Amino acid sequence: MQNALLKLPQVATITGRSRSKIYADIKAKTFPSPVRLGNRSVAWVDHEINSWVQAKIAGKKDDELKALVASLVAARATSVSI
Structure with missing residues (x-):
């Protein structure tokens, strides 16, 4: 599986959310956190x-989004192949 990396303006466009809402949702653990590319x-x-x-389209609630986000972030560690 090949992944692409999206910068904040792309994420905001795709999700329809503002920068501040994205970061608030990350803090609430209802939105995937970014990966660090540099300082x-x-x-x-x-x-x-x-x-x-x-x-979101399926109407998932915050607790379901938290579970989804946790599983997505946890999968990062196991999906790396060198």
Whole structure:
């Protein structure tokens, strides 16, 4: 599986959320956290954002979003192949 990285403007466009709402949702653990690219640069994994959007379309509640986000972030560690 090949992943793309999305910068904040792309994530905001895809989700329809503002920067402040994205970061508030990350703090609430209802939105995937970004991956660090450097000291001052982050990006989001495209399939995680797409999964989140599909969950919102399906009407998932905050507790279900938290479970989804936790599973997506946990899968990062196991999906790396070197």
